[in-house]
Amino acid sequence: MAPVPNTNDGSSRAPRLLHGISFVTPAALPDWSVGPRGSTETINAALKAAGYEALQTIEPHKAVAAGLIPTGMMRIFDDVAQMRERVRMFRDAGCDCTTVHLGTGLESDDEMTRLAEAMLEIAESERHPVYLETHRATMTQDIRRTLDLIERLPELRFNGDFAHWYIGHEFTYGDMEMKFAALAPVFERTRFLHLRISSNAFGQVTASDPAEARHTDYYRRMWTAACEGFLRSAGPGDYLAVHPELLPARAFYPKMVPGPDGEMREESDRWTEAHYLIDIAEHCFAAARANLAVAA
Numbered sequence: 001m002a003p004v005p006n007t008n009d010g011s012s013r014a015p016r017l018l019h020g021i022s023f024v025t026p027a028a029l030p031d032w033s034v035g036p037r038g039s040t041e042t043i044n045a046a047l048k049a050a051g052y053e054a055l056q057t058i059e060p061h062k063a064v065a066a067g068l069i070p071t072g073m074m075r076i077f078d079d080v081a082q083m084r085e086r087v088r089m090f091r092d093a094g095c096d097c098t099t100v101h102l103g104t105g106l107e108s109d110d111e112m113t114r115l116a117e118a119m120l121e122i123a124e125s126e127r128h129p130v131y132l133e134t135h136r137a138t139m140t141q142d143i144r145r146t147l148d149l150i151e152r153l154p155e156l157r158f159n160g161d162f163a164h165w166y167i168g169h170e171f172t173y174g175d176m177e178m179k180f181a182a183l184a185p186v187f188e189r190t191r192f193l194h195l196r197i198s199s200n201a202f203g204q205v206t207a208s209d210p211a212e213a214r215h216t217d218y219y220r221r222m223w224t225a226a227c228e229g230f231l232r233s234a235g236p237g238d239y240l241a242v243h244p245e246l247l248p249a250r251a252f253y254p255k256m257v258p259g260p261d262g263e264m265r266e267e268s269d270r271w272t273e274a275h276y277l278i279d280i281a282e283h284c285f286a287a288a289r290a291n292l293a294v295a296a
Contacts, residue, residue, distance in 0.1 A: 001120045004129050004157040006191055006230070006238040007096045015234035017227075017285045020054030020071060021047060022194065022245035025274050029248075032259070035271025044068060050275075056243050060093035071241065072098030080118040087126050096241070097129035099159040099192055103139030109148065112139045116153050131192045133159040136168050143169060143183070150185045160190040161245070162222050163198035170200045171218070180221060190226035194245040195277040196253075204246060204253035206268040208276045220284055227281075227288035242281040244274035 007018075026043050029035045036046035040059065044066035047055060055063040060070030072090030076083045083100070090098045102115055116132065116139075123130040132140060140146045140158075143165055150156060165171065171179065197207045197219050205212045207219075223242075230240040247253040248270070255267040 001117075001124055001155050003155040004120065004123050004131065004191070006234060007129055007241060008235075008237040009239060011237045013237055015231055015236075015238045015240070017282060018053050018069075018239040018241040019051060019278050020056060020069070020241045020243040021052045021274060022243045023055060023057040023059075024248065024251075025244050025246045025270050027248055028250065029269075029271060030265060032265075033269045033271050035269065041066070054096065054241055054243070056099070056245075060090060060095050064094055070095045071243070073100075074098060075101045076115075077104060078115070080115070080122075083119065084122050084126065087122050087128050087130060091126060091128040095128075097131060097192065099131045099133045101133055101135050101138045105137055105139055105141040107139050109145070112145065112149055113152055115139065116149060116156060120153065120155055129157070129191070131157050131159040133194075134161050134164055134186070136164045141168060143179075147182065147185060150189065154185075154189075157189050157191045158186060159192040159194060160186065160222070160226050161194035161196070162219065163194070163196045163203065166215070166218070167198040167200060167203055172200055172214075176218070180225070183222070184225070187222065187225035188229040188232070190229055191240065193223060193226060193240065193242045193281065195223075195242055195274075195281060196245050196247075197277075202253075202255055205255065207273060207280065208268070216280070220280060220287075223281060223284040224287045224291070227285045228291060231288055231292055240285070242278065244270075244277045246270040246273055246277075 026035050036043045040062050048066050054069035054071055056071040056073050057063050063070035072095040074086045134140045199205050199215050207216050249266050256264045257267045259265040
């Protein structure tokens, strides 16, 4: 099978970073946030006005109505027919690609291979990029098994949601240089990025907080390596979409701290944090270009 293709806008533009956002990031913003609240249509219009180009959503028609590129997302446990149906639905709705949480993490190696092969075949036959997400509670939750899967199926391409590995493997406990080297096959195949920073203990921390600089610096390295992987194969019109995916309090990801009224609230404003993460991604993309230019 052919490798899953890069996302492409059909132009002759140089490979670039595309600024997207997950629909969960502006969901249920608290009253003190500077971000938009209200109907989906109101929020999507605000995303467009803020400069976002794409929206990962389960309602692609509403993204299109707002002038945003829709991106699909799906959760598939074991039903290959359902995966094909969802891919066709998102493709026909105008989505540029679809990311997938695949499996449960309890599969045998043979079962993982079967699901991944089906995903590759569907992506190729339906002419729609499908990126396998690195995510807890799926078959990619373990780094070693994911690397073994790549050895069997090097055509795979990934949505790098590295926060799951960072917390799930207690990433900074051990030899970080060894871990970065081991992850090279994943970085080389990353074609989509969920932007969220975790620590060894929290699923979502405030990237703009200087106290989290140690973790943020490690994510910069991972995202830069992923940008290099994309740029090595990218052609005219190709883009790497980055989507801040910052979950609300109801998902139990963000830290909760006492607010001015003494009530517990999210530590930071997801709306402004999303912009901060986009800025980091832009710096990573520029660093990746520079690194490849020096290597050439």
